[in-house]
Amino acid sequence: MILLSFDIEEFDGPREHGVDYSLEEGMKVSIEGTELILDVLKANDVRATFFCTANFAENAPDVMMRILDDGHEVACHGVDHFEPKETDFERSKEIVERICGITVTGYRQPRMFSVVESEIKRVGYRYNSSLNPAFIPGRYMNLKTPRTWFVKDGVMQIPASVTPWFRFPLFWLSLHNLPESVYHWMVRRVLKKDGYFVTYFHPWEFYDLKDHPEFKMQYIIRKNSGQDMVKRLDNLIMMLKRNNHRFITYNEFVDMVNDK
Template identity: 50%
Template sequence: MVLLSFDIEEFDMPFEYGKDISFKDQIAISRAGTIAILDILDKYEIKATFFCTVTFAENIPDLIKSIIDNGHELASHGYYHSNFKPEHLLQSKLKLEELSGAEIVGYRMARMMPVDEKEIEKAGYVYNTSINPTYLPGRYNNFNISRTFFTKENVLQIPASVSPLIRFPLFWLSFHNLPLSIYKMLVSWTYRKDKYLNIYFHPWEFTNLDDFERFGFPAYIRKNTGEKMINRMENLILWIKFKNYRFGTFKEFIKGIK
């Protein structure tokens, strides 16, 4: 199963590069990207999982309704994207359930940072997908963690997909910067080995990020955003369908492995 997911959040990433961006623009940019994602999923009749912050959800009630009404899964990405306290785990779960009317069973920490699995269990989550089991300078050093799903503190841990052996990450940055043929080769290799794929993206990738003065992003983040990202995603989806890999939500995946 291909677990296609999107971390939908207030677009605060420019702050990491010394740029200021208003809250209104943070919401507007992520909103536009989320609409583009929903359009793609609807076009190709596939289901995905949306990990959403409460802050973003409160500002896009119509899109939360679309996510639920179209059979996608809503999960928690925390209360805020750039502020975390352990109590936010339960608070975000309860608030997202209130806003959506759907049961929230999954969690992904903002920026895939470490999170206490005991606290995840106490908050009532069934699964956690906050691990990128690779090495990324200045961000992750997770070579000691299993590449594939495992259980810890009674919570199913579903790491982001990395390739066998060399643990090359298949996350959003790789998708932007690798030739599609190479990315697809890594996807095939990983899927054959693991029998599933866990890849994630963000709504702002589906908007034009080329304005360096506004966002401050280096070339490896700006590359293949906006319309180019939409085209690449559609290309990937068509190829995955051609390979007869089935798309599904995390909830569906968990049912299949129990």
């Protein structure tokens, strides 16, 4: 089973490097990237889960409707991606549900910051995917947390996939920088061990960051961005389909686990 997801947020990378960059400029980048993502998914006839900030939903309601019309799941990803607050999970749920006319059941905190699971449950989320249990110094140094799904305070936790050995992360940055054959091999190893694979990407990765030195983005982020990343995502999906893996939403995964 493949739990493919995208953190649909306003592009704020330049602001992290001290660049004066507006919400409007960030939305332009992310809207273009999201449309490219949706095109790839539609061409391959697969579904995914889109974790959307309230900022993005409010400024791109037409894109939100396309996400739903294409059969994908919409989940929440805070309010303002650049300045996440611990209480955003409640406000983002209210905003995204109002704009989309649906009930949202999943949450991921911006930058994978921690949240209080008891509060997540209180406002009506079924699952939380705000954990990257990797061996990376900083906020991704989570060696003591479970590597696969678990339940905490009544909320299912769905961590991003890492390799069984060394906990090497298989998130977006890995696909940018590793040879595709190596990344694909690692993904297959995780699937053989765990029976499912969880990963995530962002819309701005599919924008050609290499053509914008004024953004001051790091080389490891610019590498293979734009159409190169479109192709890499397409290749990953096709490899997984050739190996007869099924793409499901996070909410469907929760249902499957609960039905066992």
